[in-house]
Amino acid sequence: MTFTNHILSGSLLAKLLPLPIALPLAFASHFVLDALPHFGFKAGKITNLKLFYGVEALDFSIGAVIIGWLLNRHEYTWVISGLVAFSPDLVWFYRYIFKEKFGKLHIDYQAGWLTMIHKRVQRYERYWGLVIELVYGLLVFTLLR
Ligand SMILES: [Zn+2]
Structure with missing residues (x-):
């Protein structure tokens, strides 16, 4: 799922649940959401770089605006929970930038068990x-307001 939808989902969990309980559920929500049909490319192979970078740029811009909106409302625990919900995807940035050199190399590397589950x-x-992401994001955003 997109950065925005992970942020929204973690924030909604923090709205509905006390903080100690919300954080592990926010982390777990990442894998549940990633198991649903969502934006990306089949088998993780990016076949349209323009579309990929365009959606990523838009996604991170919208996510940043939502974080700013939540911080402006002093909903700090919601932001923390949202970032926890997104956090498993940090491993992809690391791999994409440092291992695959921005998509120039494709390496079938060994990964840890959590990353393998994440990939599967x-x-x-x-x-x-992307259509599912839009509908889901609007629904969660409505519940968050
Ligand atoms: Zn993920």
């Missing part, structure tokens, strides 16, 4: 998953 649950990544 994302079997329904498709470019049309």
